[in-house]
Amino acid sequence: MTKELLHTGGFDDVLPHEPIIPAAHDPAKPVCRGLGGFYAVxxxxxxxxxxxxxTAILYLGLLMAAQVFMRYVIASPFLGIEELAPILALWIYFIGMAYCTRKRGHIQGSVLTLVTQNPRTVLSVHLFGTLVSLVTVAVFAWFAWDFAAYNLSLNRKSTYLRLPKYILDFSIVSGFALVILYLALQTFLEARALITDQITGQFTGQFTGKGGN
Structure with missing residues (x-):
């Protein structure tokens, strides 16, 4: 798709700038009123x-390098690495998921802005999507906690290093909990912007490319 097909001078006319970012947003702006203490924490x-x-990415890389060396150079692989690697990978994945939610850096199609550039309409759809995401993640978080509690009650351990299984399970629980925190904040900010009409002027440029942050 080109600029000519879109009949616009540039993609900034149809693609949104940053939406309301919960943690990276300016706490001094009206929509973030009263949240200064929260932002500090x-x-x-x-x-x-x-x-x-x-730390997890660094150690995972070192573990992989060590395993390759031990397996193919000295022909003496350490099976404990096979247990450590998934633990580190899961912590990277789920904490990374939370950090991505904080930055609101996940993939978005932004197709809606090709249909309408009305800031209130776009933000309303964003709010609906955030609510759906919040409910969905909450359901997954409940199942994750239920599974982690089950493993904790059994005190399951890994085969070689005898590491508690809940170390792995709590990476999932922690990730989902943090995502819920940021989605809840995102919902609050978007709802406040709509209810108090603070989208006018302040957020217009974020969705239409005519100003804003």
Missing amino acids: ERRLAWLMSVILF
């Missing part, structure tokens, strides 16, 4: 997530 939480991600 959240910044520390975001720092902790980034440390977990960096």
